[in-house]
Amino acid sequence: MRLLFGAAAAVALTFLALPVVAIFLRVSPTTLVHELSDPVARDALVVSLRTSALAQALVVGLGTPTAYLLATRRFRGRTVLLTLVELPLVLPPAVAGIGLLAAFGRTGLLSTSIPFTQLAVVLAIAFVSAPFFVRTAVASFEGLDPTLIAAARTLGAGPWRVFARVALPLAASGLGAGLALSFARGLGEFGATIMFAGSLQRVTQTLSLAIYAEFARNFDVALAMGALLVAFSFILLLVVKWLSFGWTSPFRSAPSSSA
Amino acid sequence: MAELRLDVAVSLRTFELRVALDVHAETVAVVGPSGAGKSTLLRAIAGLVPARGRVEVDGRDWSALATERRSVGFVFQDYALFPHLSVRGNVAFGGPPEDLLERLGIAQLADAHPRDLSGGERQRVALARALARKPEVLLLDEPLAALDAHTRDMTRVELRATLRELGLPTIVVTHDFVDAAALADRVGVLVDGALVQVGRADELISAPVSAFVARFAGGNVLHGHAHRADTLTSVELDDRNVIVSTDDAQGEVAAVVYPWDVTLARAMPSDSAQNHVQAEVTSVVPVANRVRVTVGAVTAEITAESAQRLQIREGDLLVASWKATATRLVAL
C-alpha cells in the first residue's frame, strides 16, 4: 500500500511540476529578462498590475464590509446570498464574460460604454476573483471568538469600534490570505476579459491575453510572460500559506491543519 | 448608594431562566451546576442576550439599552483579553489605564502581550480592563476557574479585597461553593434557571432549603425515613442504619451532615456524639492540610494529624460519628 501510494504521489507530483519546470528550462534567466523587455510584454505587465491593483482595491473595499455582514448577521436568505457570492467561483469564465456583457454592455441591462476600456478589465477581474476574497473573509470573521466581540461591547464599543478595533485586526491575516488568493486568480483571468474587454495592447491586453495572442507569433515572449506569471502566483501562494499558518520555511513540513 | 435591581427572564432550550434579585453595594455569588443558566444571567444583565423583564440600576431602566450603553464591567470566564493588544492596550480599550495598572499591580506588565501572561496575571488584566470604563455594576463569570490551585488561593484573597474596596453591586458566577463563600457577602443557588435560596454562606450551610443546596454547600446527604419521637427524630437510612437528629421531621427526608462535623474512630466510641455509622473506607484524599475520608455514604474531613494517628487506608473498617445537633433534616 505504501509503495502504491508513493508511486501515485510521485506520478501526480511530477505531472504537476513538469509544465512549470519546463517553462523555466526553456527560458534562461537572461533571455527571460531580455524577452520581457519586448514592448508587448512590458505593456501587458503594466496593464495587468494596474488593473489587478484597482480590481483588488475594489474587492477589498466592498468585499470586507460584505463579508462582515454575512459572517455576523443571521437573516433569511443568508445562505442564498452566500451561494450567490461564491457562484463566480464555479462559473466558466465564458459565462462570466457573457454575463458582464449582458449587464454592462452597450446593449446590456445598464447599457454602459464600459466594454473595451481598462475599467472593463478591472470589472472582469473583480467579478471572477472577488469570491476568493469574500469566502476567506467570511470564514475569518466567522472564526473570531464571539467572546472577544462581547468583551469589546461591554467595554463600551459600538458596532463601528468593534469592527475597526477588534474584528478587523483579528481577521487581518485571514483577509490578507484571501486577498493574495484573489490577486492570484485575478492575474490569471482570461475568458471573461477577452469577451468583455477585448484585447488591445497598452489598454486591455493583460499578461494572460498577451500570452495567448503571442504564443503563435512569438513563442519566446509568451514563454517569458508565462514564467513571470508562474513566479507571481508562486509568491502569492506562499503569502497565503504564511498568513494562514504563520511562517515556517516552505521547504520544511507544514503544520498539519486540524480542520 | 448604588443598587442593581433585577427581574429578568430568558427562555433557554429546556427551561426558563427567571431571576429576581436586588444587589446593593455588595458581592452576590451565584452558584449552581453547569447549565443552570449562571452565565446567561450575567449576559442578560449586560445585554448580550435578549431578556424580558427589567434590569434597573439606581432606578434607571437598562432593558432597552444596547450592551455598549450599559455601564457594566464584565470579566469573562477565560478573561477574553484581546490577543492583538498589549496589557495597556487591553485596559485602555475601556478607559484611561495608568491608575488601574498601578492599583492591580500589573504596571510592569503594561507592554506584555496576553499570550505571555500567567493565569493570575490575566485575571488581573481582565479585572483592570473591566474597571477601566468606571462601571456601575461589576459582573464576573467564573473568575477563578481558569487558575491552578495555588494561584487560585492567592487570587481569591486578592479579589475579595479588591471587591470590598470597590463597593460596587457585583455578581460573581461560580460553580464552586468555596469560591462563592470566600468572595461574596451573599450566595444564591441557581438550579434549572431559578434561585432556590439566597443568603449568607453560613445560612445556606446551617439551614439549606433543599438537599441540593446542602450538597452544593458541601454536605453529606443521606436519604431516609423520619419518625418523630419526643425531643429527637430518628431516621432510618436507606442502608438500614438509624441516626438521630434534633430537627423536626416526618416521612421521607434528606439528612445532612457536614464533613467537618464528622469524627472518625477505629472502634465504637463512647463520647457525646450520638450518631455512629460503621463502614469501609472507600477513599482517602488529602486537601491542603486536611484529609477527606469517605466512609460508606459519609465523607469526613479531618486534620492531617488525626489521619496520621489513625493510619487510615482504603478498605479499613471505621466508625464515623457526629452529633444529633449536627444532623439537619431537609426536604428531598
Place this chain on the structure above:
Amino acid sequence: MKVLAIFAAASLTGVLPSIDRAPKFQFAGSDQLAFQITQGAHADVFAAASPKYPEQLYSQGLCSKPAAFATNTVVLIMPSANPAHIRSVYDLKGHGIKLVIGAKGVPIGDYTRKLLAKLRLSSALKNVVSEEDDVKLVVAKVALGEADAGFVYRTDVKSVGNRVLRIAVPAAGQPTVRYELCIPTTSQHSKLAAAFVREVLSNRGRTALRTAGFGLP
C-alpha cells in the same frame, strides 16, 4: 475507424462541414493552427485563410504543396442599429468610433491593415478598441452591438444575418483573400486526406463554397 482531423480557418466554420461532415474539425485563427502544426499537432488537412501559413509550412517541409481552393472579400460590418452612423469606410477616421479588427498575424488582421493602408486610412487604427484572435470574435463583438464596426469576410455575415449591416470596401482597397489548403507531413491518413482535398476542389465542393458566398480561384 479513421477520422480525419481538419485544421481550418475560423471563416470556414460553416462551409467545410457541409462538404463533408465526417472529419473532426478544429476552427481557429490560421496563425494559431499553423503554430500547433509546427508543434507537432496531428492534423490531416490544413485549410488557411491566407497563403502565408501553408506556404511557410511547405517551405519548412511540414506540409504538401498548397492548393488554392477559395477566395473571399473583406467587408465592413456595423450593428444593425449603426450607433456610430457609419456610411462608408471613410467614416472610420471619425472621433470616438469603436473599431474592432483582427490581431496582427491573424489573416483577417493582416488583410485589414493592408486595406486601410491602401486606402490611406491607417489613422483609423487609433479607433481600434480591440484586436481579436480570430475573425469570429470580431463578428461577435459587432453583432452584440459592443463595437461600432469591424472588418470581417463577406462570408461571415451570413451567420449573423439581420443583426449587422454590411458595406463594401472600395475596390482600390480590397486585398486579395485567397484560401489554400495542404496536407501536413505528420498526417497518418494522407490518402484519406488527399480524398478530402479532392472533394473540396471538386464541383460539389466548389458549389458549396459558392453557395456560402466564397469566390473561386
